[in-house]
Amino acid sequence: MSWLENYDIEVYQRIVEGDRKSRERLNGHGNAIAQVYNHIILPLANQRDKYTQIRWGKEDFRKRFGRDPEGMWLAETAVDYATLEALIDEKISFIILAPTQAERCRPFPSENDDPESEQLEWQEVGGGQIDPTRPYRCFIPDGRYIDIFFYDGPISGDMGFDDVLQSSDFLAGRIGQAVKGDRRQSQLISVATDGETFGHHKKGTEKCIAYACATEFAKRGWTVTNFAHYLSINPPTWEVVLKPVTAWSCSHGVDRWQDDCGCGGGGEWHQKWRRPLRDSLNWLRDELTKVYEDTGRKFFNDPWLARDEYIQVILDRSRDRRSLCPLGNRVDEFLIRHQNHPLSASEKIDALRLLEMQRHALLMFTSCGWFLKNYLVPKAYKSSAMPIAL
Numbered sequence: 001m002s003w004l005e006n007y008d009i010e011v012y013q014r015i016v017e018g019d020r021k022s023r024e025r026l027n028g029h030g031n032a033i034a035q036v037y038n039h040i041i042l043p044l045a046n047q048r049d050k051y052t053q054i055r056w057g058k059e060d061f062r063k064r065f066g067r068d069p070e071g072m073w074l075a076e077t078a079v080d081y082a083t084l085e086a087l088i089d090e091k092i093s094f095i096i097l098a099p100t101q102a103e104r105c106r107p108f109p110s111e112n113d114d115p116e117s118e119q120l121e122w123q124e125v126g127g128g129q130i131d132p133t134r135p136y137r138c139f140i141p142d143g144r145y146i147d148i149f150f151y152d153g154p155i156s157g158d159m160g161f162d163d164v165l166q167s168s169d170f171l172a173g174r175i176g177q178a179v180k181g182d183r184r185q186s187q188l189i190s191v192a193t194d195g196e197t198f199g200h201h202k203k204g205t206e207k208c209i210a211y212a213c214a215t216e217f218a219k220r221g222w223t224v225t226n227f228a229h230y231l232s233i234n235p236p237t238w239e240v241v242l243k244p245v246t247a248w249s250c251s252h253g254v255d256r257w258q259d260d261c262g263c264g265g266g267g268e269w270h271q272k273w274r275r276p277l278r279d280s281l282n283w284l285r286d287e288l289t290k291v292y293e294d295t296g297r298k299f300f301n302d303p304w305l306a307r308d309e310y311i312q313v314i315l316d317r318s319r320d321r322r323s324l325c326p327l328g329n330r331v332d333e334f335l336i337r338h339q340n341h342p343l344s345a346s347e348k349i350d351a352l353r354l355l356e357m358q359r360h361a362l363l364m365f366t367s368c369g370w371f372l373k374n375y376l377v378p379k380a381y382k383s384s385a386m387p388i389a390l
């Protein structure tokens with residue numbers, strides 16, 4: 001969103017406006033969903049980075065949309081139970097996952113149900129068989145929960161890799177095939193695919209999706225909604241257990257971002273560089289943590305709270321001309337709030353350098369650097385040295 005804000009303000013403003021209009025239309029629930037700040041694979045992040053990523057993502061969202069997010073999109077939908085716990089702590093109500101990430105599910109018993117009834121037994125859905133037309137509740141060991149939507153896998157796949165977007169009528173027909181005729185009160189058909197599909201990978205399909213949502217679906221008596229609104233009127237009646245560590249684009253847990261798992265390669269390419277690169281970056285993160293804690297304590301009351309709130313400076317580096325501080329008045333306010341003594345000019349610089357170091361320690365884990373083809377190494381590559389292509 002910050003790139004869009006800088007390079008195409010009109011599109012940016014239309015997106016923000018779209019969220020505002022959806023809130024008016026859908027009882028206060030907006031279309032926009034927050035995301036982890038810089039697209040890192042949360043199950044591979046240490047606990048502190050998990051929280052900072054979620055907090056920075058929430059603050060970024062608040063600045064743009066003027067409200068708290070209800071849901072969060074996880075980079076590559078990568079998730080494990082420690083990630084769920086962090087999301088719950090940060091008051092995220094729902095996430096969206098691929099159907100292959102579910103392990104088993106079952107309906108909640110109601111008062112009239114016989115607890116021994118076969119209807120209430122766990123159903124194994126580890127092969128992607130989960131019914132995606134309803135939301136699910138996922139409990140963590142301490143009894144708290146987060147709600148989960150699973151998108152329709154086959155339709156989403158066809159949108160990205162087949163011709164289902166050739167016309168809005170065709171798309172509606174394909175979605176109509178997923179509607180179950182079992183008279184349930186309501187059912188949700190949701191899809192998830194890469195945003196660049198529309199208009200970039202597939203020219204003109206942004207018009208197809210716009211016309212379908214504005215006109216075609218209504219003709220068939222379907223309501224266009226969003227996850228938050230749907231959840232508010234259809235709370236889950238089923239619970240789900242997830243597989244331990246998963247993502248939508250790797251069938252080996254999250255090895256795509258740490259091992260030579262085969263995903264993203266093929267043919268004459270290998271990814272043996274991933275393990276030493278992951279180990280090196282983890283080592284670097286831990287070394288920088290020591291530097292940050294040891295030196296940060298000289299300036300900040302709580303260095304980690306300062307890091308979490310540093311997003312406010314990142315989001316607004318503008319400088320008020322009336323400010324005497326050449327670094328900008330947002331920086332001044334931030335430092336005054338976190339400093340443990342009045343900082344000299346050179347101490348302010350050092351404090352900010354520490355925070356920038358932490359920002360880059362997060363940015364270096366951005367997932368996209370791990371599987372784009374440019375970073376793959378020919379199998380003939382013998383050297384033990386690895387390319388650093390981030």
Ligand SMILES: [Zn+2]
Pocket residue numbers: 249250251252253255256261262263
């Ligand atoms: Zn894989």
